[in-house]
Amino acid sequence: MDQEHLDTDYDVIVLGTGITECILSGLLSVDGQKVLHIDKQDHYGAEAASVTLSQLYDKFKQNPISKEDRETKFGKDRDWNVDLIPKFLMANGELTNILIHTDVTRYVDFKQVSGSYVFKSGKIYKVPANEIEAISSPLMGIFEKRRMKKFLEWISTYNEDEKSTHQGLDLDSNTMDEVYYKFGLGNSTKEFIGHSMALWTNDDYLQMSARPTYERILLYCQSVAKYGKSPYLYPMYGLGELPQGFARLSAIYGGTYMLDTPIKNVLYNDQNKFEGIETKLGTFKAPKVIADPTYFPDKCKSTGQRVIRAICILNHPVPGTGNSDSLQIIIPQSQVNRSNDIYIAVVSDAHNVCAKGHYLAIISTIVETDQPHVELEPAFKLLGPIEEKFMGIAELFESKEDGSKDNIFLSRSYDSSSHFESMTDDVKDIYFRVTGHPLVLKTREPEEEI
Numbered sequence: 001m002d003q004e005h006l007d008t009d010y011d012v013i014v015l016g017t018g019i020t021e022c023i024l025s026g027l028l029s030v031d032g033q034k035v036l037h038i039d040k041q042d043h044y045g046a047e048a049a050s051v052t053l054s055q056l057y058d059k060f061k062q063n064p065i066s067k068e069d070r071e072t073k074f075g076k077d078r079d080w081n082v083d084l085i086p087k088f089l090m091a092n093g094e095l096t097n098i099l100i101h102t103d104v105t106r107y108v109d110f111k112q113v114s115g116s117y118v119f120k121s122g123k124i125y126k127v128p129a130n131e132i133e134a135i136s137s138p139l140m141g142i143f144e145k146r147r148m149k150k151f152l153e154w155i156s157t158y159n160e161d162e163k164s165t166h167q168g169l170d171l172d173s174n175t176m177d178e179v180y181y182k183f184g185l186g187n188s189t190k191e192f193i194g195h196s197m198a199l200w201t202n203d204d205y206l207q208m209s210a211r212p213t214y215e216r217i218l219l220y221c222q223s224v225a226k227y228g229k230s231p232y233l234y235p236m237y238g239l240g241e242l243p244q245g246f247a248r249l250s251a252i253y254g255g256t257y258m259l260d261t262p263i264k265n266v267l268y269n270d271q272n273k274f275e276g277i278e279t280k281l282g283t284f285k286a287p288k289v290i291a292d293p294t295y296f297p298d299k300c301k302s303t304g305q306r307v308i309r310a311i312c313i314l315n316h317p318v319p320g321t322g323n324s325d326s327l328q329i330i331i332p333q334s335q336v337n338r339s340n341d342i343y344i345a346v347v348s349d350a351h352n353v354c355a356k357g358h359y360l361a362i363i364s365t366i367v368e369t370d371q372p373h374v375e376l377e378p379a380f381k382l383l384g385p386i387e388e389k390f391m392g393i394a395e396l397f398e399s400k401e402d403g404s405k406d407n408i409f410l411s412r413s414y415d416s417s418s419h420f421e422s423m424t425d426d427v428k429d430i431y432f433r434v435t436g437h438p439l440v441l442k443t444r445e446p447e448e449e450i
Helices: 019-030 053-060 067-074 094-102 131-136 142-157 176-182 187-197 203-207 211-227 241-252 377-383 421-435
Strands: 012-015 035-038 110-112 115-120 123-126 232-235 256-258 263-268 274-279 282-285 288-291 300-314 327-331 342-348 359-366 388-399 408-410
Touching: 012 019, 012 274, 019 035, 019 094, 019 241, 019 288, 019 421, 035 241, 053 067, 053 388, 094 241, 094 421, 115 187, 131 142, 142 187, 142 211, 176 187, 176 203, 176 211, 187 203, 187 211, 241 256, 274 288, 288 421, 300 377, 327 377, 342 377, 359 377, 388 408, 408 421
Parallel strands: 012 035, 012 288, 035 256, 115 327, 288 408
Antiparallel strands: 110 232, 115 123, 263 274, 274 282, 300 359, 300 388, 327 342, 342 359
């Protein structure tokens, strides 16, 4: 980029092209803010990039196999777009709403994920996608199915303003455990609802007020109702398409992007507030900065949790899933004597993320012991023979402060959950702190591309 054509003053500088940062840069650009977006790396996506097979070997293996051997076994490098952090989109979720609101759906194509599965007593079962599947599901006995049906009817008909729909329950004062008790649901059904539908990663939610769980189950049911089969969507060519879609959006609205631009120095004013950055392309100023934790490590703290992720290459579909080209499997914590669930996200050549005839299964969970690799054994067993395995552990970070003192607004690390809802909560939270007003999503008239 030619130095003479670069402005030096912006409304906001964004550091890192992870999906959180790219969504914020897109939203702020659409709002008319002048945004400069920089990444020290030479590719989009930061911690959540989609990489080629050779990049995967370089990142995770000390002595990778030769290019020839790799191509013989796995095909051309360009056929691989492997997510470092696997997540699906809820069809009716907040990220989908943001994509529609900003019109980024013009640049990214999505495919539905074929099924959602849950692990119980050593086997995997399809999570019922509708009432007909629920009635025939081996997950529950006949009486339990009736109780489950009543529970789901209560979820779908509950209306805040109509007492008659509450069935004597109050979403704010009753705990979720009390709600389950009211409908007479057994432990395995509670586990299946809480972990496969509400998508909680552990059982802490049982003693919380029922409202968040009610909202999560409603979101799950509405997402399934949208397209059938499963509540999840996944972008063709991998999740790395999402940051690039938002980058294009930002550019259309006048945002400036610079990849491969390390930050030499951060500038502060007399009040110790953020003022700008120095790079090889010059000095750029803005009153505010949004960044991922790697740009301001001293302003972050560990959440105390670490996530282990294992990227597995298979040359066959996952056994017991009817040859599905994509799916999610949840292993609830109590089934394998853990405190946190294990997630498996499976995608395939149907999504243009791997060479023909291959599947990617990516496992993630919160580390609980000093032998994290052993913790993934229950997941490995479900996958059948694994051709290649890449493992990494990431510590989770969050900002020490809210940014009001120094105008430095930091995103959170991506957690072990299997979808983007917690990430979009972070987007909305940062957006509110940066702009002073909540993010209101509305559909926009598609602008002409410039």
